[in-house]
Amino acid sequence: MESSSAMVPFPLLTTPIESNYRACTIPYRFDSDNPRKATPTEISWINLFLNSVPSFRQRAESDTTVVDAPIKAEKFAERYTAILEDLKKDPQSHGGPPDCILLCRLREQILRELGFKDIFKKVKDDENAKAISLFEEVVRLNDAIEDDGKRMENLIRGILAGNIFDLGSAQLAEVFAKDGMSFLASCQSLVPRPWVIDDLDYFKMKWSRKSWKKAVIFVDNSGADIILGILPFARELLRRGTQVVLAANDLPSINDVTYPELIEILKKLKDENGKLSGADASGLLIANSGNDLPVIDLTSVSQELAYLASDADLVVLEGMGRGIETNLYAKLKCDSVKIGMVKHPEVAQFLGGRLYDCVFKYNESING
Incomplete structure (x- = not known):
């Protein structure tokens, strides 16, 4: 289904009055803070985005689809850095005060204004091809686990391992550029449980007893994340x-x-009968969320997604952006899972966990 320009609230989100919904999980400031002075938290997060500028500039300058890409990449770095420095001096500038949504949006706006549509396209295509070649083996290993609960836990670990492929993290982008990442090795090297938020055992119990009729999964990264984790x-x-x-x-x-x-990934993974590694995939639908950022505000999704999600009884928000930095505490009318890996020290500090710790937060429907 194609997206529509008109955006609507996600239908399974409780009303703002009931839930006091705010998309961003970490409060950068409070009402008592001076509106004209950046808070320590704002400064910390602005610096995090500043640290990512070199990796974005490098991706942009190698974009062969853009004329004079190196020159425009430098303009991006200069403009975005200047805006971030402005926000340090005056948090009300540039549509502030800043939060993770605004900082992401300003970055994307500058890239698009300069003609950069998808500076990570090549690496995404490369990683998708690698992951597709491993899909059948990952599924085979999962299917070989006879115990239902253990198989489910292995699948969850696969989502977390796949989620490490995140080039929005400056540290991970550097590691990836040097060494690449191994999905199976990442599965084995997850930080030991209990994780910083760990409802996995409770979810396993519900998994054995519940039968959800429809699940909506907000997906995150290309490559191992979507293909070897989520699928x-x-x-x-x-x-x-x-x-x-x-x-x-x-x-x-x-x-x-x-x-x-x-859509293209699934075309390559399905067989001539439309099955996904032997499983009937007729109940698998792809929706355009209408979103254009690595984070998401659930008060604004596409009409198509809202329609498809209206009768769902399980929602999964996957990834640090959608499930941790935004929406970690979002209250939904149905069962929900927020799952992702903590890839920024600032997030780890806020949660009281470790860098590369894992979050698995499960909430049952507010209706019981």
């Missing part, structure tokens, strides 16, 4: 009789998978 999990839900809606970004942002890219 095996979605396939397991399909095998249990659950209809699955995968909600992907409308426009490119960092290395997040987009709606058109996800």
Whole structure:
């Protein structure tokens, strides 16, 4: 389904009056703070975005689809750095005060104004091809686990391992550029449980007792994340009789998978009978979320996604951007899972955990 220009609230989000919904999880400031002076938290997060500028500039200057890419990449770095420095001096400038949504949006706006549509396209395509070649083996290893609860936990670990492929993190972008990343090795090297937020055992108990009729999964990164993490999990839900809606970004942002890219990935993974590694995939739907950032405000999604999600009884928000930096405490009318890896020290500090710690937050429907 194609996106529509008109955006609407996600229908399973409780009303703002009931939930006091605010998309951003970490408060950068409070009402008592001086509106004209940046808070220490704002300064810390502005610096985090400043630290990512060199990796974005490098990706942009190698974009062969843009004329004079190196010159425009330098303009991007100069303009975005200047805006971030302005926000340090006056948090009310440039549409502030800043939060993670505004800082992401300003970065994307500058890139698009300079003609950069998808500076991570090549690395996404490369990683998708690698992950597609591994998909059958990952599914085979999962299917070989006979115990239902252990198989589910292995699938969750796969989502977390895949989620490490995140080029929005300056540290991970550097590691990836040097050494690449191994999905199976990442599965083995997750930080030991208990994680900083760890409802996995409770979810395992519910997994054995519940049968969800429809699940909506807000997906995150390309490559191992979507193909080796999310899709095996979605396939397991399909095998249990659950209809699955995968909600992907409308426009490119960092290395997040987009709606058109996800359609192409599934075309390559399905066999001539439309099955996904032997599983009936007729209940698998792809939706355009209408989003164009690595974070998401659930008060603004596409009409198509809202329609498809209206009768869902499970929502999964995957990735640090959608499930931790935004929406970690969002209250939904149905069961929900927020899952992702902590890839910024600032997030780890806020949660009281470790860098590369894991979050698995499960909440049952507010209706019981």
